[in-house]
Amino acid sequence: MNERIFEHDNQVVRRFFALDTQTYKSGALDLKTKELLGLVASLVLRCDDCISYHIAQCRDAGVDRNEFFEAFSVGLVVGGSIVIPHLRRAVDFLDRLEAE
Amino acid sequence: MNERIFEHDNQVVRRFFALDTQTYKSGALDLKTKELLGLVASLVLRCDDCISYHIAQCRDAGVDRNEFFEAFSVGLVVGGSIVIPHLRRAVDFLDRLEAE
Amino acid sequence: MNERIFEHDNQVVRRFFALDTQTYKSGALDLKTKELLGLVASLVLRCDDCISYHIAQCRDAGVDRNEFFEAFSVGLVVGGSIVIPHLRRAVDFLDRLEAE
Amino acid sequence: MNERIFEHDNQVVRRFFALDTQTYKSGALDLKTKELLGLVASLVLRCDDCISYHIAQCRDAGVDRNEFFEAFSVGLVVGGSIVIPHLRRAVDFLDRLEAE
Amino acid sequence: MNERIFEHDNQVVRRFFALDTQTYKSGALDLKTKELLGLVASLVLRCDDCISYHIAQCRDAGVDRNEFFEAFSVGLVVGGSIVIPHLRRAVDFLDRLEAE
Amino acid sequence: MNERIFEHDNQVVRRFFALDTQTYKSGALDLKTKELLGLVASLVLRCDDCISYHIAQCRDAGVDRNEFFEAFSVGLVVGGSIVIPHLRRAVDFLDRLEAE
Numbered sequence: 001m002n003e004r005i006f007e008h009d010n011q012v013v014r015r016f017f018a019l020d021t022q023t024y025k026s027g028a029l030d031l032k033t034k035e036l037l038g039l040v041a042s043l044v045l046r047c048d049d050c051i052s053y054h055i056a057q058c059r060d061a062g063v064d065r066n067e068f069f070e071a072f073s074v075g076l077v078v079g080g081s082i083v084i085p086h087l088r089r090a091v092d093f094l095d096r097l098e099a100e
Numbered sequence: 101m102n103e104r105i106f107e108h109d110n111q112v113v114r115r116f117f118a119l120d121t122q123t124y125k126s127g128a129l130d131l132k133t134k135e136l137l138g139l140v141a142s143l144v145l146r147c148d149d150c151i152s153y154h155i156a157q158c159r160d161a162g163v164d165r166n167e168f169f170e171a172f173s174v175g176l177v178v179g180g181s182i183v184i185p186h187l188r189r190a191v192d193f194l195d196r197l198e199a200e
Numbered sequence: 201m202n203e204r205i206f207e208h209d210n211q212v213v214r215r216f217f218a219l220d221t222q223t224y225k226s227g228a229l230d231l232k233t234k235e236l237l238g239l240v241a242s243l244v245l246r247c248d249d250c251i252s253y254h255i256a257q258c259r260d261a262g263v264d265r266n267e268f269f270e271a272f273s274v275g276l277v278v279g280g281s282i283v284i285p286h287l288r289r290a291v292d293f294l295d296r297l298e299a300e
Numbered sequence: 301m302n303e304r305i306f307e308h309d310n311q312v313v314r315r316f317f318a319l320d321t322q323t324y325k326s327g328a329l330d331l332k333t334k335e336l337l338g339l340v341a342s343l344v345l346r347c348d349d350c351i352s353y354h355i356a357q358c359r360d361a362g363v364d365r366n367e368f369f370e371a372f373s374v375g376l377v378v379g380g381s382i383v384i385p386h387l388r389r390a391v392d393f394l395d396r397l398e399a400e
Numbered sequence: 401m402n403e404r405i406f407e408h409d410n411q412v413v414r415r416f417f418a419l420d421t422q423t424y425k426s427g428a429l430d431l432k433t434k435e436l437l438g439l440v441a442s443l444v445l446r447c448d449d450c451i452s453y454h455i456a457q458c459r460d461a462g463v464d465r466n467e468f469f470e471a472f473s474v475g476l477v478v479g480g481s482i483v484i485p486h487l488r489r490a491v492d493f494l495d496r497l498e499a500e
Numbered sequence: 501m502n503e504r505i506f507e508h509d510n511q512v513v514r515r516f517f518a519l520d521t522q523t524y525k526s527g528a529l530d531l532k533t534k535e536l537l538g539l540v541a542s543l544v545l546r547c548d549d550c551i552s553y554h555i556a557q558c559r560d561a562g563v564d565r566n567e568f569f570e571a572f573s574v575g576l577v578v579g580g581s582i583v584i585p586h587l588r589r590a591v592d593f594l595d596r597l598e599a600e
Contacts, residue, residue, distance in 0.1 A: 004491055010466075016481075019177060027166070029136070029167050037171060042178070045179075050484075066127070066128035074124075077216060081380075082245045085249035088202070091204055092201065110370065112373035113373050116219060117384075123212050142382065146547070150384075150385065169508050170512075172513060173513050184517075184520070185549035191505050223373055228366035228367045228370050233336065246447070273323055274324075277319060278350075280579045281580075282579065282580070285447060285449035287405065295404065301591070302588070304595065308591075312419060315422075320584070429536070437536060438574060441574065445544055471529065474541065475541065478550075
């Protein structure tokens with residue numbers, strides 16, 4: 001789907017996507033920490049696709065189940081019970097990733 | 101101000117505050133990482149008081165200026181330009197903390 | 201799904217769920233009023249699962265169709281036209297509940 | 301300030317303000333319940349001016365301190381810790397109203 | 401679905417829908433500009449149904465693909481990367497509209 | 501304040517600010533339309549600083565008072581009554597700009 005977005009020659013959109021990729025590169029903060037930041041930001045803003053994406057990235061970066069649940073707990077307490085349906089889908093997505 | 105909130109005997113409110121404190125205790129994720137999670141969540145939800153609070157906590161937990169700016173960059177890219185005024189106040193708050 | 205969340209021994213998450221349950225217990229405000237508060241909060245925050253949950257709870261607490269629509273009208277006016285798709289799904293859910 | 305808004309002859313804006321007033325009229329739900337709905341909606345959307353407005357309206361409608369705190373607790377649990385600074389200002393506003 | 405909402409005789413809800421229709425009528429700003437405003441507001445508030453609706457309205461008002469992508473770019477930069485999944489669905493919806 | 505942000509050599513933050521500037525350049529949509537899009541996006545996301553900024557930019561781009569109020573009306577209807585306090589401050593800011 002990103003390819004269809006890039007087919008259209010809009011420089012602001014393209015640069016935004018490049019910047020988004022650059023944001024999570026290891027730097028003063030390591031990749032794992034940055035992906036956890038992306039995950040919790042996605043949880044409190046309640047975007048399921050973003051949550052799934054960052055769960056997969058976090059897992060590749062070595063985040064274990066205890067760490068995931070602590071990150072989830074921050075998202076839940078900051079964002080409130082409105083986050084619960086997204087937390088359910090997040091845990092379901094994580095379970096399926098681990099089952100593969 | 102919290103004291104005036106606690107003066108009133110509402111158990112849900114009191115327990116929420118206790119839970120909020122418990123959330124950032126060191127566990128599978130260390131204190132520094134958890135405070136960074138709280139900071140970025142506050143940035144994307146655009147709450148100046150919460151941002152200042154977590155900047156102070158992060159600083160006590162040893163977050164340095166490069167790490168702060170990388171956390172800010174995640175908040176900015178996830179949350180968009182609407183975050184910019186809050187980022188300005190965040191940097192101003194951090195500058196004043198460091199000047200003390 | 202909640203059971204799979206509770207299987208993981210994260211005390212903050214578990215306590216949050218317990219607190220969430222406690223919040224809607226009858227007290228100074230009765231159950232019906234509290235569930236209506238939960239419904240309108242869910243409407244303006246635009247969470248379909250939360251809206252459906254509170255509609256079912258409100259119905260069990262005796263909220264009738266006129267009362268539902270007045271609660272919907274508060275959510276719609278406070279939250280704006282962005283609430284409309286969620287209102288449609290809310291009315292559809294209520295219709296199906298009443299048809300059972 | 302509303303007067304300066306109405307000075308400008310924009311019918312959509314004027315009608316919206318009229319509709320906003322109509323929304324809280326007593327109907328199937330009484331005034332007190334509707335104002336509590338407006339208060340909790342304002343809390344979870346984190347608008348201080350709206351919160352203060354509905355606290356004053358609720359108080360005129362006979363909401364007592366225990367009821368206020370139960371409404372606050374719903375807003376806090378649904379909306380999360382990001383609501384805390386607004387809750388502080390809400391309690392401060394309520395204290396000042398009661399001190400008058 | 402709107403018909404089932406209107407079946408219920410709630411005047412606030414009905415008036416809100418009438419006001420919503422009136423909002424996008426050509427006036428000092430033309431229809432095309434107003435629909436673009438509705439589209440970008442829907443993007444940053446991340447409501448897929450609203451985005452699709454305004455894309456269809458914009459297309460009827462003569463918005464071309466370059467204009468769509470510039471409107472998308474404003475929504476993306478203001479709203480941040482959290483908008484990306486909605487942008488993907490927006491482009492997919494636009495592609496399907498154009499393929500018809 | 502932006503200068504103090506740029507003093508710190510964080511490339512993601514700098515590029516985001518550059519991209520933000522680029523977003524509003526005249527292209528398929530003219531400057532005036534793009535600034536109106538930024539204004540309405542800021543209204544529905546309820547950021548006073550962003551609203552004031554885009555009001556000033558719109559005014560420089562030739563937006564007149566009738567056009568401002570029509571843009572305000574879109575923001576108000578999409579975003580709901582929670583936008584009202586921001587609309588008041590927007591009209592106040594516009595009045596002061598025009599009085600200069």
